[in-house]
Amino acid sequence: MLKSSCSATFLLICFLNPxxxxxxxxxxxxxxxxxxxxxxxxxxxxxxxxxxxxxxxxINEKMLSNAFGNLMFxxxxxxxxVRYEAYNNVMQGFDPRYKGQGIVNRFxxxxxxxxxITVGNIYEQFGSxxxxxxxxxxxxxxxxxxxxxxxISNPYKGITLKGLVGKQRSFFTVGAGIVRGVDGEININELxxxxxxxxxxxxxxxxxxxxxxADNNPTxxxxxxxxxxxxxxxxxxxxxxxxxxxxxxxxxPSADNVSNSGGNTYYSYKNGEAIYLSASVATExxxxxxQGKRIDNMxxxxxxxATLQNLLINYLPATTRQHTYLMPAFNPYATQPRGEVxxxxxxxxKVKKGSLLGGKYGMEITLNASVAHGLKQYNVDDTLTASTxxxxxxxxxxxxxxEDIFIEINKKFTKKIKMSFMxxxxxxxxxxxxFGTPNAGFTNIVADMAVIDLTYxxxxxxxxxxxxxxxxxxxxxxxxxxxWVTGLIEWNPNGNWFVAVLDQFNFDNPDANLKLHYPLGSxxxxxxxxxxxxxxxxxxxxxxxxGGVCRNVPASSGVSLSITSSF
Amino acid sequence: xxRIFTLLLPIFIVISFAFKGEGDKIxxxxxxxxxxxxxxxxxxxxxxxxxIISFWATWCKPCKKELDAIAEEYEEWQKETGVKLIAxxxxxxxxxxxxxxxxxxxxxxxxxxxxxxxxFKRAMNVNNVPHTFLVNGNGEIVWSHNSYIExxxxxxxxxxxxxxxxxxxxx
Numbered sequence: 001m002l003k004s005s006c007s008a009t010f011l012l013i014c015f016l017n018p019x020x021x022x023x024x025x026x027x028x029x030x031x032x033x034x035x036x037x038x039x040x041x042x043x044x045x046x047x048x049x050x051x052x053x054x055x056x057x058x059i060n061e062k063m064l065s066n067a068f069g070n071l072m073f074x075x076x077x078x079x080x081x082v083r084y085e086a087y088n089n090v091m092q093g094f095d096p097r098y099k100g101q102g103i104v105n106r107f108x109x110x111x112x113x114x115x116x117i118t119v120g121n122i123y124e125q126f127g128s129x130x131x132x133x134x135x136x137x138x139x140x141x142x143x144x145x146x147x148x149x150x151x152i153s154n155p156y157k158g159i160t161l162k163g164l165v166g167k168q169r170s171f172f173t174v175g176a177g178i179v180r181g182v183d184g185e186i187n188i189n190e191l192x193x194x195x196x197x198x199x200x201x202x203x204x205x206x207x208x209x210x211x212x213x214a215d216n217n218p219t220x221x222x223x224x225x226x227x228x229x230x231x232x233x234x235x236x237x238x239x240x241x242x243x244x245x246x247x248x249x250x251x252x253p254s255a256d257n258v259s260n261s262g263g264n265t266y267y268s269y270k271n272g273e274a275i276y277l278s279a280s281v282a283t284e285x286x287x288x289x290x291q292g293k294r295i296d297n298m299x300x301x302x303x304x305x306a307t308l309q310n311l312l313i314n315y316l317p318a319t320t321r322q323h324t325y326l327m328p329a330f331n332p333y334a335t336q337p338r339g340e341v342x343x344x345x346x347x348x349x350k351v352k353k354g355s356l357l358g359g360k361y362g363m364e365i366t367l368n369a370s371v372a373h374g375l376k377q378y379n380v381d382d383t384l385t386a387s388t389x390x391x392x393x394x395x396x397x398x399x400x401x402x403e404d405i406f407i408e409i410n411k412k413f414t415k416k417i418k419m420s421f422m423x424x425x426x427x428x429x430x431x432x433x434x435f436g437t438p439n440a441g442f443t444n445i446v447a448d449m450a451v452i453d454l455t456y457x458x459x460x461x462x463x464x465x466x467x468x469x470x471x472x473x474x475x476x477x478x479x480x481x482x483x484w485v486t487g488l489i490e491w492n493p494n495g496n497w498f499v500a501v502l503d504q505f506n507f508d509n510p511d512a513n514l515k516l517h518y519p520l521g522s523x524x525x526x527x528x529x530x531x532x533x534x535x536x537x538x539x540x541x542x543x544x545x546x547g548g549v550c551r552n553v554p555a556s557s558g559v560s561l562s563i564t565s566s567f
Numbered sequence: 568x569x570r571i572f573t574l575l576l577p578i579f580i581v582i583s584f585a586f587k588g589e590g591d592k593i594x595x596x597x598x599x600x601x602x603x604x605x606x607x608x609x610x611x612x613x614x615x616x617x618x619i620i621s622f623w624a625t626w627c628k629p630c631k632k633e634l635d636a637i638a639e640e641y642e643e644w645q646k647e648t649g650v651k652l653i654a655x656x657x658x659x660x661x662x663x664x665x666x667x668x669x670x671x672x673x674x675x676x677x678x679x680x681x682x683x684x685x686x687f688k689r690a691m692n693v694n695n696v697p698h699t700f701l702v703n704g705n706g707e708i709v710w711s712h713n714s715y716i717e718x719x720x721x722x723x724x725x726x727x728x729x730x731x732x733x734x735x736x737x738x
Contacts, residue, residue, distance in 0.1 A: 036591035040692040070692060074594045079690070111595055125684040128660045135659070135684060138694075160605070187603065203603050236603055241667055278664045287668035317661040322626045346665070348672040361639075364672070461718030492716040528738040529698070529711045564713065566692040 035075035040566035043067040051557040064091045080108040093553035116152035121145040126183040126207035127232045129315035130247040158190030175311040177302035181209035200237040226252040243278045256299025270388035272297035285350040291319040292343035299337040320370040327471040331428040333402045342372030361412035368406040374398035403427040420453040447473035465490040482508030499523045530565040596687035598680040615704040616649035622698045625665040630697040633715040
């Protein structure tokens with residue numbers, strides 16, 4: 001508490017100094033450096049009405065809201081910022097540990113060609129994030145920023161070195177463990193620019209991160225320092241882009257790999273490893289992207305007891321298609337840190353303008369296939385206090401977790417009419433993907449999904465858009481049971497306003513009383529960087545994903561308001 | 568702490584408005600070119616002509632609609648005004664490999680950058696994508712717009728032309 005107010009005062013001093021400086025030196029040199037203060041706000045609030053039929057619970061507070069504001073100051077090589085967050089109380093579907101309000105993020109940073117130093121809350125990523133990534137996504141309340149110090153240096157052309165230390169944000173405080181990390185990257189072409197004149201670039205890097213947390217466990221001897229390290233290479237030119245990264249983590253018994261059996265709790269002392277590969281070939285009008293990964297016991301957090309999205313040090317990207325429409329995103333996939341092997345292939349082709357299929361504006365076709373399996377585990381009987389519990393083999397895959405075959409076609413017919421069509425067939429192992437255990441009691445889902453999205457631009461800044469979506473499955477046992485259809489009409493009478501009506505209909509629910517509609521009306525107004533929107537109606541329970549992270553949202557009924565603004 | 572914050576908040580707001588006004592430079596952040604080279608966003612330039620900075624993502628349908636719509640007119644815009652469009656992708660690792668395949672397949676002629684951990688997005692106070700900024704010939708941010716609906720690209724171009732003529736911009 002004290003820390004927050006101190007930091008606010010510190011930043012205030014930072015703000016006030018240049019403010020005075022600018023007032024005095026008006027028209028002098030200070031004008032050329034230029035200082036600025038910018039920020040943004042967001043408020044989301046909802047009034048909840050219970051709806052027992054649709055599963056929307058009674059909310060005691062009746063109204064819940066999430067809000068934040070950022071204020072950022074820049075002056076030449078110096079920058080600083082604060083973020084205030086307020087949850088009164090936190091909205092449905094978010095972690096209830098977000099309680100109350102306060103300054104949760106503040107930093108000061110100096111950067112020039114040689115040195116870049118930040119103190120305060122830091123967002124950083126080493127390589128693809130398998131070893132270390134701190135990230136902020138307000139839509140999901142995902143914030144694992146490192147509260148500490150970071151130094152980035154470019155001692156020689158082509159070389160970047162990073163070092164950092166601190167503790168991670170956990171709601172309105174910081175987590176138990178200390179996190180330390182270093183990363184080095186060499187752009188070989190820049191380093192040897194006098195020797196190599198190649199259009200193909202080679203970038204190599206290596207990273208190391210470790211956490212320190214005291215062992216207070218009476219039964220087990222737990223490692224107090226856990227290190228994770230890896231190397232990466234990126235080869236790319238005008239047409240190809242190949243990226244590979246391998247990381248290794250020493251044994252790290254934690255809530256991520258604990259097993260419960262016969263009333264006993266078993267920690268796993270197995271080492272972790274991850275491989276991530278991505279390769280693409282692309283030229284104008286045609287591209288192919290291949291991605292693959294294998295992850296084994298790679299949950300890495302700065303508190304061994306943390307769960308859900310809390311205190312993650314690393315990031316394990318999912319290699320499945322990220323869907324943008326409502327129904328295909330019904331059953332979203334998330335990487336399984338305990339063990340997964342999977343991959344994706346995507347082919348994109350743009351049919352040329354003027355050809356028979358392409359017409360006047362061309363046509364875009366995307367084909368995508370992705371799959372994710374678990375790892376096949378073999379039991380290991382070693383000593384109880386330092387058991388690895390299982391081992392895996394590279395050549396074997398386990399249970400199927402997810403599969404998706406997808407096609408999308410985009411075509412503009414005339415200046416006024418545009419259409420998108422997509423179809424997807426998915427396999428979804430709900431037990432493993434959402435609950436991480438084969439015994440969660442759900443059955444696998446196989447579903448076909450199709451979307452037609454039609455835009456009619458009837459005047460220069462006025463348009464009507466229609467969406468028809470279908471989700472067809474024979475699985476009638478799960479929540480959101482059976483098949484669904486969705487319709488949407490959106491009207492933009494001019495550049496500022498929008499009005500939309502959405503209806504999701506669970507027409508195929510085996511229970512006649514639950515063949516329900518979920519109508520939702522929304523309207524909004526945008527001007528410049530300010531936007532206000534309102535929703536009235538019913539929302540289905542489901543998983544909401546942004547930027548690859550997902551959260552469960554319960555059904556709701558009522559009125560919601562959202563205001564975003566940046567200045 | 569609550570009381571201290573309540574006291575500080577109005578001061579912050581007063582200061583922010585004292586500084587507010589058009590003409591702020593592009594803040595510094597490290598972003599990546601599609602060839603892997605890192606550059607600083609405060610080095611963006613276009614020989615004294617306007618720059619459009621558009622924040623987008625491969626999973627954002629309206630973003631791609633906006634950039635597709637501009638792509639149809641882009642050659643003409645460049646000829647008439649010399650404007651340059653810088654497309655900054657906020658895709659994280661999960662989808663950042665898709666940025667170059669999307670851009671090439673679509674044949675976009677923009678300058679494209681990756682902002683994988685969103686340093687530049689935060690520095691520019693972008694809440695949601697698409698978010699479009701207009702930068703004048705002196706490298707100062709003079710206009711911004713959040714979200715995309717059909718026809719927004721025409722308004723954007725009207726403002727580019729007004730900027731060149733020195734007229735007041737409209738929202």
